[in-house]
Amino acid sequence: MRLDGQRGVELEAGGQPKQWGNYCGRMVHSFNPLVTTMDNSKQPGERPDQIVPAAKEKNRRSFFAILAGAIAMLGPIGAGICTFLSPLFRQTQSPAVRVGLLSQVPDDGEPHFFSVVTDWQDAWNRYPRQKIGAVYLIRQPGANAPIAFTAKCPHAGCSIGYSAAEGVFKCPCHTSVFNIDGTRAQGDEEVAPRDMDLLDVSLEELAVEGGDPVIEIWVNFVDYQTGRSTKMPTT
Amino acid sequence: MRKLASNLVDWLDSRSGFRGVMREALYEQVPGGARWRYVWGSTLVMAFVTQLITGIFLWMAYSPSTQTAWESVFYIQFDMEGGWLLRGIHHFMAQAMIVLLAIHFVQVVWDGAYRAPRELNFLLGLILMLIVLGLSLTGYLLPWDQKGYWATNVGTELASQTPLAGGAIRKLVVGGNSYGHLTLTRFFALHAGILPGALIAFLAIHLALFRRHGITVKEPKAGPDVTFWPDQVLKDSVAALGVLAAVVGLAVYYHGAELTAPADPANNYAAARPEWYFLFLFQFLKWFPGQMEVWGAFIIPGVVVGVLFLMPWIGRWKVGHVFNVLFLFVLLGGAALLTVQAICDDTMAGTADATFEEYKNKFGKETAEENKQAFAASLDFLKAKRDAQHAAERVIALARSDLGIPPTGALALVYDDPYLQGPLLFKQYCASCHNYVDWKNPDPLLSDLVNPAPTAPNLHGVGSRKWAAALLDPEQVGGPDYLGYPGSPFVGDGDNTEMVEFVQECFGEDLPAAEREKVEAAFQKIAMALSAEAKLPAQAAADADDQRAIAEGRALMEGGLADLVESGSSCTDCHPFGKHPDDGESPVLDGYMSRQWMIDFVRNPEDARFYGDINDRMPAFAPHEDPQLNQLDEKTLGLIVDWLRGDWYRPVRP
Structure with a gap:
């Protein structure tokens, strides 16, 4: 069996091998990537013949080579980046959520924990009635409506717990402590950059046949950016 | 037959020139002879190759979505033959890589191997280190269990504090405002595609430059020069085997890697902590009250990384080199201290059932009163950890029972279980x-x-x-x-x-x-x-x-x-x-x-x-x-x- 490096080499009219498309001859790349030289002799190490285009022609061809190449690459990259950035183009609405009934929040000035349950869209899935967070509702003695704190820590988004024994809110992650009115226990010394986030509360009356009306508590469940001294919605 | 084989090899060489490449690769001069201290770079390459191999096989069974990520990892861990071992090796080799990186890095700085003409290669090494850290950050989330979910959540919340474009960065990383399918697909693309691809590219340049400049040898040489093959390769291989043995040992001891309960966005996991090698950063943040956090999360770490990148130029002077070495040791020492502090803070209560009275008896009233808050926080941590372990055992038991995992995912098992x-x-x-x-x-x-x-x-x-x-x-x-x-x-x-x-x-x-x-x-x-x-x-x-x-x-x-x-x-x-x-x-x-x-x-x-x-x-x-x-x-x-x-x-x- 003859293993010959020359097999398959097409010769052009002048006896020169075609510059592209020959993978059998040894390709030698010079430092100028636009000039590819062929070694069609069998002895390795021998100086190959070079094909150097004329300068003007070279400039024009270089320009179009770069342009065509760039467009060929930028197309797919552009489509990819567009998809990648898609979350930035989407605005989410903060939902108004019914968290419970007024009868569930006695006017004892104590925080009462409620899950926030609403329909939830996650990319291609729609989840009916998902827990998407939690709030603490506090109704002061004699107050008509409660106030609502989101349980999401304004520091790094962990879920704040309430310690009834100590009468304070505590975050389990970086040990932020908040008073029962949502202010930081140590003020600006606290790890959390701002007080607990208050949410807007509204009451809605539902008529019940042959009975007292039922009053629902609705909360505008805004998701605020963490780690900032000011409240800014994430939407 | 033999002739045919030899002909075939000749043909391959004539077409590819592989003999030359092999010669270049294997017969590089090792001045002063093969040394054990030269093995660390090679063990890192071996560790990375292990991650590639185990990672690709894990990939064959892993499915990134909120209803299938935990479920497929559960399947790998508990159902597939040898799945636990595969996962265990991947998990512990990732940790070994961090240790090996630290050793390699200390050695390079200690030896002043960053000096001219190796500055560029030193920078490449730092980039590689950042990529490896990125790999471990992204990998932590992929099982979509409570631990990874909540720890990563803290990480991305911190990312949102990046000056100028924080909100947008978080949104891009998370794939929206809150965690979901797209968070997983994005993290997975980073973990299995972009980051390893970048790592391979940078590693190739790193190795090529290493070959170009050679090993940094201490004068006078310890012995006569040898070639890389076989003496140094033998030492490298033995070291690689040692690393693998340690990793397999850990994987067997822990029977794979921990899988906590499926990520539950509605139930915070209070014991969420990053991997041990990020604990120092976690602890560091506790020092910075609200407004100052940007210092702890960005400015100081940024300056530290900046100094690392400048080391080759600082080290041009003798004093500069001493500074570099001291800086590195202070950095590592500080990180070690913070890590120990983080662990101590979390475990100071001892057990989840400890009472403050017991603590007072043990450490005296004064000390105890001083640490009352810390004790309470530790108790909460230990309780959360124990409860989470308990919940994980329950879900895993349900998933392994006749009940199995429904198509909606394992979280349905949690939500439908009266026991939990x-x-x-x-x-x-x-x-x-x-x-x-x-x-x-x-x-x-x-x-x-x-x-x-x-x-x-x-x-x-x-x-x-x-x-x-x-x-x-x-x-x-x-x-x-x-x-x-x-x-x-x-x-x-x-x-x-x-x-x-x-x-x-x-x-x-x-x-x-x-x-x-x-x-x-x-x-x-x-x-x-x-x-x-x-x-x-x-x-x-x-x-x-x-x-x-x-x-x-x-x-x-x-x-x-x-x-x-x-x-x-x-x-x-x-x-x-x-x-x-x-x-x-x-x-x-x-x-x-x-x-x-x-x-x-x-x-x-x-x-x-x-x-x-x-x-x-x-x-x-x-x-x-x-x-x-x-x-x-x-x-x-x-x-x-x-x-x-x-x-x-x-x-x-x-």
Whole structure:
């Protein structure tokens, strides 16, 4: 069996091998990537013949080579980046959520924990009635409506717990402590950059046949950016 | 044959020149001879190759979506042959890589190997290090378990504080405002595509430059020069084998890697911590109050990394080199200290069951008082960790049982399980009045449900024979766990003391011993009959065995008791039951504490079947037809009742 490096080499009219498309001859790349030289002799190490285009022609061809190449690459990259950035183009609405009934929040000035349950869209899935967070509702003695704190820590988004024994809110992650009115226990010394986030509360009356009306508590469940001294919605 | 092989090799060489490449690769000069201290770079390459191999095989079974990520990792860990080992190796080799990186880095700085002409290669090394850290950050989330989910969540929240474009960065990384499918697909693309691709590219340049400049050798040389093959390769291979042995050892010891419960966006995991090699950063952040956080999270780490990148230029002077070495040791020492501090902070309470009193006795009052807050935080951490482990065991047991994982994912197993949901729901809806505790044998996992000042009965073991017997015991019926809780209308000067008085009178003090025995035996049977109404799953066998006693108990309840006791009355004088469905206004005893009875009762205790007008403060949780008007929905009610009745799935290993 003859293993010959020359097999398959097409010769052009002048006896020169075609510059592209020959993978059998040894390709030698010079430092100028636009000039590819062929070694069609069998002895390795021998100086190959070079094909150097004329300068003007070279400039024009270089320009179009770069342009065509760039467009060929930028197309797919552009489509990819567009998809990648898609979350930035989407605005989410903060939902108004019914968290419970007024009868569930006695006017004892104590925080009462409620899950926030609403329909939830996650990319291609729609989840009916998902827990998407939690709030603490506090109704002061004699107050008509409660106030609502989101349980999401304004520091790094962990879920704040309430310690009834100590009468304070505590975050389990970086040990932020908040008073029962949502202010930081140590003020600006606290790890959390701002007080607990208050949410807007509204009451809605539902008529019940042959009975007292039922009053629902609705909360505008805004998701605020963490780690900032000011409240800014994430939407 | 031999000739053919040799011809084939010749042909390959003539077409590819591989012999030259091999020669160049293997016969590089190692000045001064092969040394053990040269192995660290090679072990890192080997560790990375291990990650590529195990990673690709993990990829073949992994599915990144919120309903399949945990599930597929569960499948790898528990179902696939050797899956646990594969996962274990990937998990522990990632940690080994961090250790090897640190060694390699210290060695390079110590030897001043960053000096000209190797500056560029040093920078490439730093970039490689950042890529490896990125790989471990992204990999931590992929199992989509509670630990990875909540720890990564803190990380991305911090990313949102990046000056200028924080919000947008977080949104891009997370794939939206909150975690979901796109978070996983993005993290996976980073972890399995972009970062390893970048690592391979940079590693190739790193190695090429390393070959170009050669090993940094200390003068005078320790011995004659040798070639890379075979002496140094042998040492490298032995070291690589050593690393692998350690990693496999850990993987076998831990039987793979931990898998906590499926990520639950609605239930925060309070014990979420980053991997141990990021703990120092976690701890570092505790030092920075609110406004200053950007210093702890960005500016200081940024300056540190900046100094690392400048090391080759700082090290041009002798003093600069000394500075570099000192800087590195202060950095590593500081990180080590912070890591130890983080671990100590979390574990200072010792166990999840520790009390502050014990802590005070151990460390003295003063020290204890000083650390009171820290002790409480540690206790919370340990409790959360234990509870999470417990929950993980339960979900894994359910997933491995006949039940299996439904198409909606393993989180459905968590949400539909009375055993896991019961305590949470009880705490939310019932524990402010009721207690749930077995005083003789308290369950540390349910310590949250102990109400120090209850205003309603203790519901532990409700409906069981023991519970029914206590309710019919003259000593206990008026006690705090049954009808004698603070403020109860059923005892003392209350308006409805008939039940307690009836039971106590049946066992009157001047009752002759023989009579007393008869009454006791009757009450025992009544307790059995009453408890049989509950149809508790745990008691099914006992109920079947004691059918005769139960029938006798029923007969006593339906009137037979009246002949035995002085008051001349029995249960049906007040309660509708059995043959007397229309008698009495006290709660109906047919199906007492059965699932339906309890659900109906919690729905509306003021219903005529139950307490009617004499209901104590028990709220009606779902009295309306329209669910919109109720506090509790059908499912939540069912979960609470099932949990109270001990009615949950007991997994049978297939």
